[in-house]
Amino acid sequence: MELTLNRLTKRYKDKTAVDSLSAALTPGLYGLLGANGAGKTTLMRMVCGILSPTSGNVALDGRDTVAMGESYRDLLGYLPQNFGYYPVFTAMDYLLYVAALKGLTKGAAKVRANELLETVSLQTVAKKKIRTFSGGMKQRLGIAQALLNDPKILVLDEPTAGLDPKERVRFRNLISGISKDKIVILSTHIVSDVEYIADAILVMKDGRLVHQGRPEEITASIAGRVWECRVGPEETGRLTARYTVSNLKHEGERDMLRIVSDGKPCESAVPVEPTLEDLYLYYFSSETDPGIPGEEGNR
Amino acid sequence: MDDERLVREIKSGDTEALDELIQKYYRDIYAYCFRRMSCRADAEDVTQDVFLHFCRNFDSYTQRGKCRNYLYVIARNLCVNALQKKPSLPLSSVEPERLARDDGRVRRADTAGSVRAALRRLPEEQREVVLLRFYQDLKLKDIAQITDSGLSVTKYRLYQGLKALGKLLSKEDWR
Amino acid sequence: MKRNEGKIREALGPFSVPACDPEKMRRTVRLAKAAYRERQVSVRIGFWEFLSMQLRFIGKWVWLAQAALLLPVLAAAGRPPAGNSLLLFFASAAPLVAFLGFPEILKSYSHGMAEIEACTRFSMRKLMGARMLILGLADLCCLTVILAASAAHSGLPFLQMILYLFVPFNCTCCGCLTVLDHVKSRQGGYFCSVVCILCIVFFSRLSLIREYYEAAATGVWAVLFFCSLAYFAAELVRTFRSFDGLSAACKGTLSVPW
Numbered sequence: 001m002e003l004t005l006n007r008l009t010k011r012y013k014d015k016t017a018v019d020s021l022s023a024a025l026t027p028g029l030y031g032l033l034g035a036n037g038a039g040k041t042t043l044m045r046m047v048c049g050i051l052s053p054t055s056g057n058v059a060l061d062g063r064d065t066v067a068m069g070e071s072y073r074d075l076l077g078y079l080p081q082n083f084g085y086y087p088v089f090t091a092m093d094y095l096l097y098v099a100a101l102k103g104l105t106k107g108a109a110k111v112r113a114n115e116l117l118e119t120v121s122l123q124t125v126a127k128k129k130i131r132t133f134s135g136g137m138k139q140r141l142g143i144a145q146a147l148l149n150d151p152k153i154l155v156l157d158e159p160t161a162g163l164d165p166k167e168r169v170r171f172r173n174l175i176s177g178i179s180k181d182k183i184v185i186l187s188t189h190i191v192s193d194v195e196y197i198a199d200a201i202l203v204m205k206d207g208r209l210v211h212q213g214r215p216e217e218i219t220a221s222i223a224g225r226v227w228e229c230r231v232g233p234e235e236t237g238r239l240t241a242r243y244t245v246s247n248l249k250h251e252g253e254r255d256m257l258r259i260v261s262d263g264k265p266c267e268s269a270v271p272v273e274p275t276l277e278d279l280y281l282y283y284f285s286s287e288t289d290p291g292i293p294g295e296e297g298n299r
Numbered sequence: 300m301d302d303e304r305l306v307r308e309i310k311s312g313d314t315e316a317l318d319e320l321i322q323k324y325y326r327d328i329y330a331y332c333f334r335r336m337s338c339r340a341d342a343e344d345v346t347q348d349v350f351l352h353f354c355r356n357f358d359s360y361t362q363r364g365k366c367r368n369y370l371y372v373i374a375r376n377l378c379v380n381a382l383q384k385k386p387s388l389p390l391s392s393v394e395p396e397r398l399a400r401d402d403g404r405v406r407r408a409d410t411a412g413s414v415r416a417a418l419r420r421l422p423e424e425q426r427e428v429v430l431l432r433f434y435q436d437l438k439l440k441d442i443a444q445i446t447d448s449g450l451s452v453t454k455y456r457l458y459q460g461l462k463a464l465g466k467l468l469s470k471e472d473w474r
Numbered sequence: 475m476k477r478n479e480g481k482i483r484e485a486l487g488p489f490s491v492p493a494c495d496p497e498k499m500r501r502t503v504r505l506a507k508a509a510y511r512e513r514q515v516s517v518r519i520g521f522w523e524f525l526s527m528q529l530r531f532i533g534k535w536v537w538l539a540q541a542a543l544l545l546p547v548l549a550a551a552g553r554p555p556a557g558n559s560l561l562l563f564f565a566s567a568a569p570l571v572a573f574l575g576f577p578e579i580l581k582s583y584s585h586g587m588a589e590i591e592a593c594t595r596f597s598m599r600k601l602m603g604a605r606m607l608i609l610g611l612a613d614l615c616c617l618t619v620i621l622a623a624s625a626a627h628s629g630l631p632f633l634q635m636i637l638y639l640f641v642p643f644n645c646t647c648c649g650c651l652t653v654l655d656h657v658k659s660r661q662g663g664y665f666c667s668v669v670c671i672l673c674i675v676f677f678s679r680l681s682l683i684r685e686y687y688e689a690a691a692t693g694v695w696a697v698l699f700f701c702s703l704a705y706f707a708a709e710l711v712r713t714f715r716s717f718d719g720l721s722a723a724c725k726g727t728l729s730v731p732w
Contacts, residue, residue: 045589050589074518085585088533098594100531101524101594101601102594102595103596108312317506317507321503325502326494346498350506354513355513434489
């Protein structure tokens, strides 16, 4: 199975959201990294066929997905970044409703709904109204609906938003387990969501794919640009203002800084092995909020 | 639970009913497959395939006949396919049963080998009917349905099969 | 043969079967269950079964509201209407019947479900088509009940009653469909309610002027009926075509995240 994105472009009046993006995806988990406004959601919507590209197309095993129509949507599971629900629905109602839209028989819908509620640990609240759920519970329900038809292509837009660390770990394990014979595209700001489970990372910036490859391959591209140094507090202020600091740890009288920079930031800096988070900051540091990354006690 | 109820439960999505059905018929189907394949591992594989085929094609099982008969039909077809793929073995190399120490059991093993060899000498249709009648204890009416032939044809095949077996096993009074 | 059956069985008996491995049986059960599940999940329903399942998901409030509209009609059935009350009732009930279904049709957009619904097998068009079909038929039934209950003692010719009932209904539908075609968000519901109120006010006001309901005016009503029907049909097709992915809704933000 191969999903091909052929020079996908989406242009609006005042901006180009996706700019001639091409990629060939085979079964595995793809982490789509990019800052806000990079075009990730627009790309995902075009992959799902709910947004028409200005030019280019998406093809599955050589067949245009728009022409495939129903048979392509049958293979899809999609979790949008923001999604709603009908207020009167319980969790079970919601899954049965989406199952009907996905064409499952009543029997299959019940079986799958029960299975998935158990998988996402919502079986005890199956009969409760969704409006009583916390944000994390709603997100887990969203993940469950995406999996109802056992999709071959799973598109998840910021699926871990609102999940606490324990839930994120559980989600990672769940996705990792099912991505064997599926194409899973997962967009996230949280690098740790994909760092250890992604087969490939797609880095998107300003609507273009700037990097694509296995995590170790693309982090190797910024080898020699990540530094660690131990400095005094006055030096910390100067370095923080001037460079992108991916981690700052107070160690008594001195501070340990991890800096992403093309050149050596200070005398005592030593180059270290880059991580995916360093790569993210390398590409997107100018687009992140001030104070992110902030000080962290540990990584 | 009787088969009709089991099938109804399975249709409604109850996989525990499926479990019950398999447990009910596994040994019979396995025994039939063993006598067709003459090899335990092959028999186990084919038996598994019978139930997998049943599950995957459950929709086409419209309960025109007994569930048990339907399973035998699948088993019969899968055994035929499996035997066609296997290189044909000379009669003497049929999997021997473990020979015991004492003479009685050795004699029995020899007899088992003779019966097996004799059955293999029968034409396919006659062997089928004999196996289903005397080893699986099915009625002729059911055997006719499984082999997709008329009742009189089935009776005739049984008669001819026993006559041939009798000669092969030197039993004079099998008619 | 029956006499020798015992002997035959005895002769054939030695060809015994080794005991089956319980682990293999358990494995077969496991694989069979998985195969059955896979088959179950892979079977797909057709449109008509999908339609009947959608009936369950139409909000109960729609049926309750329609029942509430029909109750006074059924209660007053068999009694001659006082003055212009029947025409006033037609003028106010028909737009309401038309309006009641539209929030239900729009709910995908007003509750942020459109994005998920758009990329399912049945997609937005079929979902909207199913909803419109169900609600349209329900509306027709409602109007038929109103007509039937009013026919006996109204003193009006039946064809004229059809015109007086269906023209306000068609006009409201036309207005709401035009809204639906252009506004696919929670605001659409508010605009539809404005259309409904305007139609109620207009036709109610009209119903107080007897001359507009005389036999001489029937021709005008007939023209209005056919024109509104033609516009209704055209707008229905146009609106239906506009349910194409999220092209319309994606320009702005989709509706309310929780």
